Amino acid sequence: xxxxxxxxxxxxxxxxxxxxxxxxxxxxxxxxxxxxxxxxxxxxxxxxxxxxxxxxxxxxxxxxxxxxxxxxxxxxxxxxxxxxxxxxxxxxxxxxxxxxxxxxxxxxxxxxxxxxxxxxxxxxxxxxxxxxxxxxxxxxxxxxxxxxxxxxxxxxxxxxxxxxxxxxxxxxxxxxxxxxxxxxxxxxxxxxxxxxxxxxxxxxxxxxxxxxxxxxxxxxxxxxxxxxxxxxxxxxxxxxxxxxxxxxxxxxxxxxxxxxxxxxxxxxxxxxxxxxxxxxxxxxxxxxxxxxxxxxxxxxxxxxxxxxxxxxxxxxxxxxxxxxxxxxxxxxxxxxxxxxxxxxxxxxxxxxxxxxxxxxxxxxxxxxxxxxxxxxxxxxxxxxxxxxxxxxxxxxxxxxxxxxxxxxxxxxxxxxxxxxxxxxxxxxxxxxxxxxxxxxxxxxxxxxxxxxxxxxxxxxxxxxxxxxxxxxxxxxxxxxxxxxxxxxxxxxxxxxxxxxxxxxxxxxxxxxxxxxxxxxxxxxxxxxxxxxxxxxxxxxxxxxxxxxxxxxxxxxxxxxxxxxxxxxxxxxxxxxxxxxxxxxxxxxxxxxxxxxxxxxxxxxxxxxxxxxxxxxxxxxxxxxxxxxxxxxxxxxxxxxxxxxxxxxxxxxxxxxxxxxxxxxxxxxxxxxxxxxxxxxxxxxxxxxxxxxxxxxxxxxxxxxxxxxxxxxxxxxxxxxxxxxxxx
Amino acid sequence: xxxxxxxxxxxxxxxxxxxxxxxxxxxxxxxxxxxxxxxxxxxxxxxxxxxxxxxxxxxxxxxxxxxxxxxxxxxxxxxxxxxxxxxxxxxxxxxxxxxxxxxxxxxxxxxxxxxxxxxxxxxxxxxxxxxxxxxxxxxxxxxxxxxxxxxxxx
Ligand code: FES
Ligand code: FES
Numbered sequence: 010x011x012x013x014x015x016x017x018x019x020x021x022x023x024x025x026x027x028x029x030x031x032x033x034x035x036x037x038x039x040x041x042x043x044x045x046x047x048x049x050x051x052x053x054x055x056x057x058x059x060x061x062x063x064x065x066x067x068x069x070x071x072x073x074x075x076x077x078x079x080x081x082x083x084x085x086x087x088x089x090x091x092x093x094x095x096x097x098x099x100x101x102x103x104x105x106x107x108x109x110x111x112x113x114x115x116x117x118x119x120x121x122x123x124x125x126x127x128x129x130x131x132x133x134x135x136x137x138x139x140x141x142x143x144x145x146x147x148x149x150x151x152x153x154x155x156x157x158x159x160x161x162x163x164x165x166x167x168x169x170x171x172x173x174x175x176x177x178x179x180x181x182x183x184x185x186x187x188x189x190x191x192x193x194x195x196x197x198x199x200x201x202x203x204x205x206x207x208x209x210x211x212x213x214x215x216x217x218x219x220x221x222x223x224x225x226x227x228x229x230x231x232x233x234x235x236x237x238x239x240x241x242x243x244x245x246x247x248x249x250x251x252x253x254x255x256x257x258x259x260x261x262x263x264x265x266x267x268x269x270x271x272x273x274x275x276x277x278x279x280x281x282x283x284x285x286x287x288x289x290x291x292x293x294x295x296x297x298x299x300x301x302x303x304x305x306x307x308x309x310x311x312x313x314x315x316x317x318x319x320x321x322x323x324x325x326x327x328x329x330x331x332x333x334x335x336x337x338x339x340x341x342x343x344x345x346x347x348x349x350x351x352x353x354x355x356x357x358x359x360x361x362x363x364x365x366x367x368x369x370x371x372x373x374x375x376x377x378x379x380x381x382x383x384x385x386x387x388x389x390x391x392x393x394x395x396x397x398x399x400x401x402x403x404x405x406x407x408x409x410x411x412x413x414x415x416x417x418x419x420x421x422x423x424x425x426x427x428x429x430x431x432x433x434x435x436x437x438x439x440x441x442x443x444x445x446x447x448x449x450x451x452x453x454x455x456x457x458x459x460x461x462x463x464x465x466x467x468x469x470x471x472x473x474x475x476x477x478x479x480x481x482x483x484x485x486x487x488x489x490x491x492x493x494x495x496x497x498x499x500x501x502x503x504x505x506x507x508x509x510x511x512x513x514x515x516x517x518x519x520x521x522x523x524x525x526x527x528x529x530x531x532x533x534x535x536x537x538x539x540x541x542x543x544x545x546x547x548x549x550x551x552x553x554x555x556x557x558x559x560x561x562x563x564x565x566x567x568x569x570x571x572x573x574x575x576x577x578x579x580x581x582x583x584x585x586x587x588x589x590x591x592x593x594x595x596x597x598x599x600x601x602x603x604x605x606x607x608x609x610x611x612x613x614x615x616x617x618x619x620x621x622x623x624x625x626x627x628x629x630x631x632x633x634x635x636x637x638x639x640x641x642x643x644x645x646x647x648x649x650x651x652x653x654x655x656x657x658x659x660x661x662x663x664x665x666x667x668x669x670x671x672x673x674x675x676x677x678x679x680x681x682x683x684x685x686x687x688x689x690x691x692x693x694x695x696x697x698x699x700x701x702x703x704x705x706x707x708x709x710x711x712x713x714x715x716x717x718x719x720x721x722x723x724x725x726x727x728x729x730x731x732x733x734x735x736x
Numbered sequence: 737x738x739x740x741x742x743x744x745x746x747x748x749x750x751x752x753x754x755x756x757x758x759x760x761x762x763x764x765x766x767x768x769x770x771x772x773x774x775x776x777x778x779x780x781x782x783x784x785x786x787x788x789x790x791x792x793x794x795x796x797x798x799x800x801x802x803x804x805x806x807x808x809x810x811x812x813x814x815x816x817x818x819x820x821x822x823x824x825x826x827x828x829x830x831x832x833x834x835x836x837x838x839x840x841x842x843x844x845x846x847x848x849x850x851x852x853x854x855x856x857x858x859x860x861x862x863x864x865x866x867x868x869x870x871x872x873x874x875x876x877x878x879x880x881x882x883x884x885x886x887x888x889x890x
Contacts, residue, residue: 074834075834076832076833076834076835076870077833078833209827209828209830210830210832212832212835213826213827213828213830213831213832214817214827215835216826216832216835216838217817217823217826217827217831217832217838217842218770218811218812218814218816218817218823219769219770219771219810219811219812219839220770221835222769223772223835223836225769225772225773226763226769228767228769234764259753277752277756277760277764277765278760278763278764278773279752279753279755279756279757279760279764280753283755347869348834348836348869349772349774349780349782349834349836349837349867349868349869349870350772350774350834350836351773351774396834396835397834398772398834398835398836399833399834399836399869399870400834401869431773433776434774434775434776434777632830633830636830636833636872636875639871639872639873639874639875640833640870640871640872641871642871643868643870643871643873644869644871665775665776665777665779666774666775666777666779666780666867667775667777667779671867671869672871672873673864673865673866673867673873674860674861674864674865674866674868674873674876674877675861675862675864675865677871677873677874679874679877680874
C-alpha cells in the first residue's frame with residue numbers, strides 16, 4: 010500500500026476511525042518484546058533494542074522481511090548510530106502488538122508501499138543514538154570521568170585520554186539503571202560507518218542452508234494441517250456439501266465449514282489435501298458466472314468511450330489549438346502476486362485466546378480483524394511473525410483472508426491443537442485479490458510545432474480501497490488514488506489537461522501489487538511520452554526535459570535522466586542490429602529510469618543491455634538497492650512475456666506456474682544499476698519504484714526494433730519472437 | 737505403509753500412504769522443511785532434491801517410487817555455508833531475497849556443477865529453470881560462476 014495523501018499522517022485519526030477494528034492500537038500491550046524479555050543484566054532502552062550481557066545486540070523488527078532486505082537495512086541504521094559491532098547484531102522477528110512497533114506514519118503495525126526504511130529512518134537512528142549515549146554515560150560512571158571525553162566504536166566505549174575501553178557487554182547492567190537522555194545528537198553523514206555500505210544480508214546464511222523457518226515450515230508437536238476448498242467462481246456461495254467420504258479418509262480429524270469455504274483438518278498436509286479433493290461441493294455460482302475477460306474488456310472499452318468524473322483538470326481543452334490529434338489506448342490484465350511461498354497461517358484457539366504464526370505484512374490490521382470477527386478482545390490475540398516467502402503486496406490483506414481463515418478453522422474445529430492452514434498454489438492464482446485490470450485511453454492534441462497542448466485521458470479500473478478499512482485513507486475527493494497514482498499530478502507540463510476515472514465494479518477482488526497503480530499508469534504515461542517524442546522528432550531525453558514542469562520531483566527526474574543518459578552512453582548510436590528505448594518514472598518517493606537495448610536477429614529479439622538509474626534518496630545498502638532493481642526488472646518482465654489472469658465463466662483461467670507466466674533465469678537480463686545522488690538526506694522507496702518504468706522502456710525498444718506499438722500487456726508481437734527461451 | 741528411505745546419509749523409516757509425494761514425506765514426516773512446496777505440479781523447482789545426484793522435483797513423485805537403495809540429499813544434507821562452495825557463494829553474494837526458492841535453486845546448481853564444472857551461460861540457462869518470483873537470477877548467475885571456480889580450484 011502507498012502512503013495515500015500528503016495529509017495522511019496528520020489525518021491518522023481518520024484512518025484509525027475508518028478502520029474500526031484497529032482500536033487496539035491505542036492499547037498498550039507489550040508482549041514478549043525485547044523490552045519485556047529483559048533479564049537482569051540486559052540493557053533494553055526501547056522495545057526495539059536489547060543488548061545482552063553476552064554482547065548480542067538484538068533488534069526486534071518492526072517490519073516484515075519478505076525479500077526486500079529490510080531486516081538488514083533497518084539493523085544497519087540502528088547499529089550505525091549505536092556504533093555497534095555488526096557481527097553482534099541479531100535481527101529478531103516481531104511477536105508482539107506493542108504500538109512501539111507501529112509504522113511511524115500509519116500508526117499500526119504494518120509493512121508496505123516501500124516505506125519500511127524511510128518511515129523508520131529517523132526513529133531507529135534516535136533509538137541507536139540514545140542507547141549509545143546511555144552506554145557512554147554508564148562507562149563514564151564506572152570510570153568516574155566526564156562522558157564528553159569518551160568515544161565509541163565497534164561495541165566499545167573508549168577513553169582515549171587514558172587508553173582504556175569497556176565493551177557494551179560489560180556496560181549493560183549499569184546502562185540499564187540510567188534514564189534515557191531527552192535529546193541526543195545524531196551522526197552527520199560523514200560519520201556513518203554502516204549506512205551506505207554493502208553489508209551482507211543478515212538472512213543470507215539461513216536462506217542458503219534451508220534453516221529459515223517460513224510460515225509454511227512452522228510446526229508444533231501436536232499441530233494439525235488444513236486444506237481448504239474455495240468457490241471456483243468469483244462471488245459464488247456454497248449451497249451444500251457432502252463430506253461423508255472425506256471424513257473417513259486416513260488422518261482426517263475434522264471437516265469444517267467457514268464463511269469462505271470448507272476445510273479439512275488432518276494430521277498431515279497430504280491427508281488434508283487428499284480428503285479436501287474428495288469433498289462434494291455444490292455452489293450457487295451467481296451472476297458472475299457469465300462474465301469473461303472479453304465481456305469485461307467490452308465493458309471497459311465502452312466506459313472509456315464515455316465522459317466520466319474528472320479527477321484532474323488544468324487549463325481548458327482547446328480543440329482549435331490542435332493541428333493533429335493522437336489517440337491510443339493501453340490494456341493491462343489482472344495479475345496474481347504468486348509469492349513463491351503459498352499463503353498459510355497457523356492458528357491455535359483456546360484458553361488464553363488466539364495465537365497466530367504467519368508471515369504477514371499486516372500484524373496490526375490482522376489483530377484487529379481477528380478480534381472483531383472472532384469476538385475476542387484484541388488483548389487475547391497474539392501474532393508471531395515468521396519469514397515471508399515473498400508477498401508483493403499479497404500478504405498485506407485488508408480483510409486478513411488467509412490468517413482469518415486459519416483462525417476460523419481452528420475455532421470451528423473445536424480442537425485444542427494448533428492448525429496450519431496451507432493454501433495450494435491454485436488457491437492463490439485463482440483466488441483473486443489481483444492487480445486490477447486497467448484500460449487507459451488518451452487523446453492528445455499537438456500544435457503546429459508538435460508540442461502537446463491538450464491531454465485527455467480516461468482510466469477504467471476497479472477500486473482497491475473501496476469497502477476496505479482503508480477506504481477513507483485512500484479516497485481523495487471521491488477517487489481512489491490507488492487507481493490513478495502515477496498519472497495524477499504528472500510532472501509533464503501539458504497546458505490543458507482533463508483526466509477521467511471510471512471506477513468499475515466486479516466480483517473479482519483486487520489488491521495492491523508491487524508497483525501498485527504505477528504498474529499501469531507508468532506504461533501509459535511513459536508510452537505516451539515516447540510516442541510524443543517520436544512525433545516531435547526529438548530525442549526522448551531532450552523531449553522529457555523540455556516538458557517537465559518546475560517541481561522538486563522534476564529536479565530529481567532530471568538528475569536521473571542525466572545519469573541514465575551518461576550511464577547508457579545514449580549519445581553514441583547503438584551498435585548495428587541493436588535497438589533501444591527509455592523511460593523514467595517517479596513513484597514511492599523515488600525516481601527510476603531505464604534504457605533497454607534489444608538485439609534483433611532475423612525475427613528474434615533478445616536483450617543486449619539494460620541500464621538503470623535510481624534516485625532513492627540516501628542509500629542505506631547499495632547492494633540491496635541493486636538487488637531490488639534486478640528483482641523489479643524480473644518482476645516487470647514477467648508482465649511482458651505472458652503473465653495474465655484471464656476470466657472465463659466467472660473463474661480464473663490460469664491456475665499454477667505452468668500457465669501463469671513468471672520470468673525464469675533464461676529470460677532475465679543482467680542489469681547495470683547507477684545510483685544517483687540528488688542530495689536527498691533521507692531514504693525513499695526501493696522495493697517497488699523499479700517496476701513501473703521498465704515496461705514502457707521495453708515497449709519503446711520493441712517499437713524501435715519492429716515498428717510495432719505495444720498497446721497491451723503482456724506483449725504480443727506480430728512475426729517476432731521475444732527472448733530466446735520464449736515464454 | 738512403512739518403508740525405508742535413505743535421506744542425507746541416514747536410513748529413516750516412514751509411515752505414509754503410497755501416493756504421498758516425496759516432498760510431503762520429507763517435510764511432514766521427516767521434518768526436513770528446507771525443501772519447499774511452491775506449485776505441486778513440477779513447474780517451479782522449489783521442491784528440488786538430489787536423488788543419486790540427479791535433480792528431482794519431488795512434489796509429484798509418490799514416495800512409493802523410492803527405495804532404500806536410492807540416496808536422497810536435501811538442502812539439510814549439504815555441508816553448509818562454510819564448507820559447501822555453492823552455499824558459500826550464495827551467502828557471500830546475498831543471493832536470497834525472500835529465500836523461499838533458494839533451497840531448490842541451490843540443489844539444481846549442485847546437480848549442474850557436478851556434471852559441468854565449467855558451465856557456459858547456456859548451460860546455466862538450461863539447467864536453472866527454477867522459478868524465483870523475487871527475481872534473484874542475476875545473482876544466481878554470479879554465485880554459480882564463483883562456486884564453479886572454487887570447486888575447480890579445490
Ligand atoms: S513444488 Fe515441485 S516443482 Fe514446484
Ligand atoms: S528469493 Fe524469493 S522466490 Fe527466490
